[in-house]
Amino acid sequence: YTSKDSPAILRLLVDPTEPAKVRLKAAEMLGDIGELEAVDALRNLKVGNDLIEKEIDKSVKKIHERHFTRDCPFCAEIIKKKAKICKHCQREVAGK
Template identity: 55%
Template sequence: MNRYYLPDSATPNRVRVRAAEMIGDVAEPDAIDPLRNHKYGNDILRKKVEEAISRIHEKNFTRECPFCAEVVKMQAKLCKHCGQEIAGQ
């Protein structure tokens, strides 16, 4: 189970947006899939989550494979999950 989560939809939006802003500073790459796969009904919240995911990648020197969407190291030339060449991506 992932230890990072955003408050549920019963929580006021301002609290959920603030949580999305903060999670990018504290979360590890294992939080990316749950954050990306959740359905957000609010465009502002969705944008903040995307920014948080970008900060997680920056902090951990990772990125997502454009072919299989798995998290790989920034310096990787080949995806360790699907074997595709990602050096120029």
């Protein structure tokens, strides 16, 4: 937390040799200090542990809330929370 070194924390999360408790805490920490760049890596990560995957989902939601963003429901790209039209796929996303 003190150094806010999210790449190092992400490395702990993706390392299958780390204990599950360490990976779970890393997922939680990424929700608190992770940047938008980490969202794609987190979304595509398969860890094989339901608890860690749930924590990863929570972390992605926290990152989106902190940056006022969300995923486009059509193309899954990151867009502003208030966007009415996705800048990537040009589809209307207002109210979705």
